[in-house]
Amino acid sequence: MGVALRPLLADYKESPGWEDLGGVAAIDAFNALYQFLSGIRQSDGAPLMDSEGRVTSHLSGLLFRTANLIEKNITPVYVFDGKPPAFKAATLSKRREVRAFAKESWENALKEGDTESARKYAMASSKVDAYIIESGKELLSALGIACIEAPEEGEAQSSYMAQRGDVTYAVSQDYDSLLFGAPDLVRNVTISGKKKIRGKVISISPERLRLDAVLKGMSVTREELVQIALLIGTDYNSGVSGVGPKTAVKIVSEGKFYERISESDNAAEPDVLIDYFMNPPVNTSYKIVSRSPDHDKVIEMLCEEHGFSLDRVEAGLERFGAKKGQSTLDSWF
DNA sequence: CGGACAAA
DNA sequence: TTTGTCCGG
Helix, strand or coil: CCCCCHHHHHHHCECCCHHHCCEEEEEEHHHHHHHHHHHCECCCCCECECCCCCECHHHHHHHHHHHHHHHCCEEEEEEECCCCCHHHHHHHHHHHHHHHHHHHHHHHHHHCCCHHHHHHHHHHCCCCCHHHHHHHHHHHHHHCCEEEECCCCHHHHHHHHHHHCCCCEEECCCCHHHHCCCCEEEECCCCCCEEEECCEEEECCCEEEEHHHHHHHHCCCHHHHHHHHHHHCECCECCCCCCCHHHHHHHHHCCCHHHHHCCCCCCCCHHHHHHHHHCCCCCCCCCCEECCCCHHHHHHHHHHHCCCCHHHHHHHHHHHHCCCCCCCCEECC
8 A cells, every 4th residue: 555665765764752743633544444444353353343243443443542642732633535536446446356355365264263364364354434434433523533524635635734734744654645745744653552563573653754854865856756656656556567666766866757657557647647646636625623522422422322331431531631731622724 | 453450 | 660461342
């Protein structure tokens, strides 16, 4: 998912503490929901579900993560995707295939009693569907968290809001926001500082990338960074075979972008894709409104409708108001 | 993923 | 106080 720019950005990573991250964070909702959906699972890979079989993993994740962010003086704003651009179709279709294969492998692993593989495949089979999005919005709204609808890509919308200064930074695990012009991108905005990767425990902490520092360090313009990404491959194109990050930088620095990108077989003209990153469709008349949680509504939704433990939800909700010196109602334009 | 609790 | 394990719905 996203762009494989990681190796090029390694030198420009900052490691902020939570005290440096206070402010308003535009969170890529799809990205966050996917993380909850794939990560919050039982050992056999099954997500949390209510008695009716409806998935609740994302609701648990949203409640507790939001409580954590509020306690750290971070006001989250969730930004939801609209319609994907036409040239994303191939990527979306590939993701469907990957999910279908993972689902099959999950079932097979369960039959063989291989719970470790089962969990891995279950995670890969995660699908952020309409129910996940609607129920996620419903909970966020009850929690008093602002939700913004993007006309197309959420990351483009977040980037625009960060450029305008209406949010302090964009939050996503993907790097696409930089291509869309987000001046400030923060990854790993997660609380449990540890993560199991291939059986090993690695500590995870917030990671910040400033577009200015990246462009200055690489001595490129944003448009050139977009060209580098297109040569490597993005959600909108397949890139040029045999070209990785290092070669892509070289090609662009030699002014051979158009020459080399023509080797790839992409659904859209390179200039169309460049323009999409440089001037994406965004909603310019959004209004960010945050308020304190509607306690009764949250209890009704989580406890009565979805069978959450009252004690746990109450404990989570209590953490929302606990921050001193924070007004309960803030709004921006 | 994140919370709770036990063990070190 | 830190680390590990289990459970949530």
